[in-house]
Amino acid sequence: MRIPAFIRLTIRNVRVNTDPGTMLFMLGLPALYLVVLGIMFQGIIPSIDIHNSSISYTKFLAPGIVGMQAFTAGNIGGGMLWSDRRWGMFEQLLVGPFRRSEYLLGIMVVSIIFSLGGSAIMIALAISISGSFAFSAVSVGYLILILVAGTIFFSCLFLIISILVRTMQAYNTITIFLFFTLDFASTAFYPLTSETPFALRAVSDINPLSYVANVVRDAMVYGISTQTGYQTLIVLLLMFVFFGISLYLYRNVQTGL
Amino acid sequence: MSSEADPAILVENLIKSYDGRKNAVDGLSFRVDRGEIYGLLGKNGAGKSTTIKVLTTLVPPTSGKVSISGIDVVKRPNLIRKIIGVVQQEEAFDFTTVEQNFRIYGMLWEVPRETVKARTEELIELFNLSEVRRKRVFELSGGQKKRLQVAREFIHDMEVLFLDEPTVGMDPIMRRSVLDFISDKAKQGLTILFTTQILEEADYICRRVGIIDRGKLVAEGSSDELKNRYGSSKKLSVKTSRDLTSNEMDEFRGLMNSIDGIDDFNVGHNEIWAMGKQMNRAMNEIMRKMASLSIDVEQVNMDTPSLDDVFLDVVKR
Numbered sequence: 001m002r003i004p005a006f007i008r009l010t011i012r013n014v015r016v017n018t019d020p021g022t023m024l025f026m027l028g029l030p031a032l033y034l035v036v037l038g039i040m041f042q043g044i045i046p047s048i049d050i051h052n053s054s055i056s057y058t059k060f061l062a063p064g065i066v067g068m069q070a071f072t073a074g075n076i077g078g079g080m081l082w083s084d085r086r087w088g089m090f091e092q093l094l095v096g097p098f099r100r101s102e103y104l105l106g107i108m109v110v111s112i113i114f115s116l117g118g119s120a121i122m123i124a125l126a127i128s129i130s131g132s133f134a135f136s137a138v139s140v141g142y143l144i145l146i147l148v149a150g151t152i153f154f155s156c157l158f159l160i161i162s163i164l165v166r167t168m169q170a171y172n173t174i175t176i177f178l179f180f181t182l183d184f185a186s187t188a189f190y191p192l193t194s195e196t197p198f199a200l201r202a203v204s205d206i207n208p209l210s211y212v213a214n215v216v217r218d219a220m221v222y223g224i225s226t227q228t229g230y231q232t233l234i235v236l237l238l239m240f241v242f243f244g245i246s247l248y249l250y251r252n253v254q255t256g257l
Numbered sequence: 258m259s260s261e262a263d264p265a266i267l268v269e270n271l272i273k274s275y276d277g278r279k280n281a282v283d284g285l286s287f288r289v290d291r292g293e294i295y296g297l298l299g300k301n302g303a304g305k306s307t308t309i310k311v312l313t314t315l316v317p318p319t320s321g322k323v324s325i326s327g328i329d330v331v332k333r334p335n336l337i338r339k340i341i342g343v344v345q346q347e348e349a350f351d352f353t354t355v356e357q358n359f360r361i362y363g364m365l366w367e368v369p370r371e372t373v374k375a376r377t378e379e380l381i382e383l384f385n386l387s388e389v390r391r392k393r394v395f396e397l398s399g400g401q402k403k404r405l406q407v408a409r410e411f412i413h414d415m416e417v418l419f420l421d422e423p424t425v426g427m428d429p430i431m432r433r434s435v436l437d438f439i440s441d442k443a444k445q446g447l448t449i450l451f452t453t454q455i456l457e458e459a460d461y462i463c464r465r466v467g468i469i470d471r472g473k474l475v476a477e478g479s480s481d482e483l484k485n486r487y488g489s490s491k492k493l494s495v496k497t498s499r500d501l502t503s504n505e506m507d508e509f510r511g512l513m514n515s516i517d518g519i520d521d522f523n524v525g526h527n528e529i530w531a532m533g534k535q536m537n538r539a540m541n542e543i544m545r546k547m548a549s550l551s552i553d554v555e556q557v558n559m560d561t562p563s564l565d566d567v568f569l570d571v572v573k574r
Contacts, residue, residue: 015353015361019352088350089350092345095313097367
């Protein structure tokens with residue numbers, strides 16, 4: 001039986017990225033956040049009181065960490081174009097039995113696999129720390145939708161960076177900056193309250209990871225509402241816009257740097 | 258579609274311009290027969306890499322006709338990529354172990370798992386990679402990486418292989434071994450387009466070579482044909498068994514001046530040397546004169562031109 005080209009590329013992407021370093025970045029770091037940050041902060045934050053309910057900090061943090069998987073997986077997937085261009089494999093694959101579109105699809109699919117797989121592991125870890133979450137068929141549907149849309153959006157963001165940036169130093173600087181800015185200036189770790197400074201609130205409000213984290217939190221903790229639908233729509237819209245931009249740039253990207 | 262009658266590679270009046278003003282390849286034409294190793298030589302920026310990029314479907318030609326096994330590279334690029342193999346000049350690896358590189362590459366090319374396993378063992382052995390088979394690529398030396406890159410390409414079947422400076426960084430023994438392996442593959446029917454800066458390699462394995470300069474093919478033929486046609490001056494040196502007298506030296510000077518095709522010469526006390534393209538005739542005349550003067554020959558040397566000389570001669574024109 002013939003395996004479609006994009007699936008072969010996806011298998012390759014999975015194999016190439018299941019090294020200890022990538023796994024640590026994708027699973028070790030978020031797990032550390034969840035366990036260490038969650039348990040340590042729980043000592044000084046007895047409860048998070050928003051949406052007319054009171055939950056523990058670990059219960060609040062867990063969906064944020066799950067949402068972060070979309071960002072991390074997008075970083076790994078989109079960054080593959082950078083490393084493949086840097087190390088010659090992009091050109092090598094394009095003179096092989098593959099189309100450019102199949103290469104792109106391989107990146108998107110591996111990002112989604114990593115995102116959903118990582119999220120499942122984080123949810124399991126969160127349940128073991130803070131007890132069960134209120135899942136329903138609708139909330140699981142939202143959870144999967146937002147993780148897929150968020151992952152595609154972040155993959156496209158990193159694809160665009162991979163296409164435009166020409167040096168390793170610049171690439172590393174941008175990704176580290178984005179990692180810290182998007183992760184820590186979002187609602188993944190902290191709730192926005194009336195006491196949140198305006199500047200931080202503004203950054204958090206324009207941060208796509210906040211929308212992903214909010215939808216995941218609604219799906220896992222607070223329940224689906226109209227607000228969840230709006231936030232999902234915003235992420236979907238961003239996904240389509242960034243997919244269009246990355247596709248436009250990707251069509252003409254040169255094989256080397 | 259492809260047929261056995263089609264040449265493996267056919268390039269007709271290929272023009273490629275990246276900016277619409279200057280042609281990186283400028284009316285290039287050549288053909289490579291099936292099972293032939295064809296060397297494409299040229300200095301940096303001559304158009305070799307661009308030609309290979311067009312042939313391997315990475316960039317479209319501006320004009321001209323290019324086909325692989327009778328398949329047009331512009332009309333059927335996806336089909337072309339299924340029947341070619343490419344070893345790039347630059348490094349190209351997945352940063353896994355050596356063994357995993359073979360396995361992943363075999364999977365990408367849809368080679369049956371058992372075949373991948375058998376070929377991996379064979380290639381690891383042939384390319385002397387046994388000691389590093391479980392090492393990650395970034396732990397390998399430059400030569401080991403290059404060996405892996407070349408070896409990995411043979412994990413899948415192909416009709417035409419493009420080798421862009423495949424032996425860079427290899428030691429002389431390994432280089433010879435790789436060239437012999439490539440040569441054997443050509444004998445089994447594989448067509449190979451080979452570029453190198455080490456012209457001895459082209460001399461060693463290529464049936465024909467084409468020299469490309471400023472995007473044009475400026476010389477083509479077998480190595481011997483090119484040496485005869487374009488070779489720089491040969492140098493003839495004859496050592497005498499005794500010192501020549503002044504009169505004898507004058508006689509030899511007169512003789513050398515009378516022979517056409519000698520560009521330079523010197524008559525010393527016990528050595529005569531001459532440079533030019535008609536050295537066989539010069540040698541005969543010198544021998545005849547020495548015999549008539551009862552002078553014995555101690556040593557005769559004639560330096561024949563190498564492919565390096567041909568290359569320098571052609572690209573300097």
